[in-house]
Amino acid sequence: MRSFALVLSALAAVLVVVGPVGASGTKTLVTVRLKEFKVLPSPLTAKRGAVAFAVKNVGKVDHELVVLKTNVAPSKLPVKKGKAAEPGRVGRVGPIKPGASRTLTLTLRAGKYVLLCNLPGHYLAGQRIGFRVT
Secondary structure, eight states, X not given: OHXXXXXHHHHHHHHHHHOSTTTTTXXXXXXXXXXXXXXXXXXXXXXXXXXXXXXXXXXXXXXXXXXXXOSSOGGXXXXXXXXXXXXXXXXXXXXXXXXXXXXXXXXXXXXXXEEEOOSTTTTTTTOEEEEEEO
């Protein structure tokens, strides 16, 4: 019984040092700067799974970040009342005031995405970009 307790203690010590399986941080960090009228992510691709978008508004007006999973080209989304249609939306953060930052963490599948600001008129002004998850 004493040897079992020793083995159990050793195993517990290893788990404390190593951490649970999968906790090694498979999250991809994507920094996104928003400004008139651009979406500037870095990098432009991420691995499937957890993706954290660290979003900063470096512009002079409010912006938001919308993440759409779609095969439609970024400039070809249907528009109604100055905003892009959002079928395939997997996340949104905002509005974000000038100088402010927000984080949006999503679990993304492999495929094509569009990152955009969908405040009225911003998409039409070119505030959009393609993004790929592999």
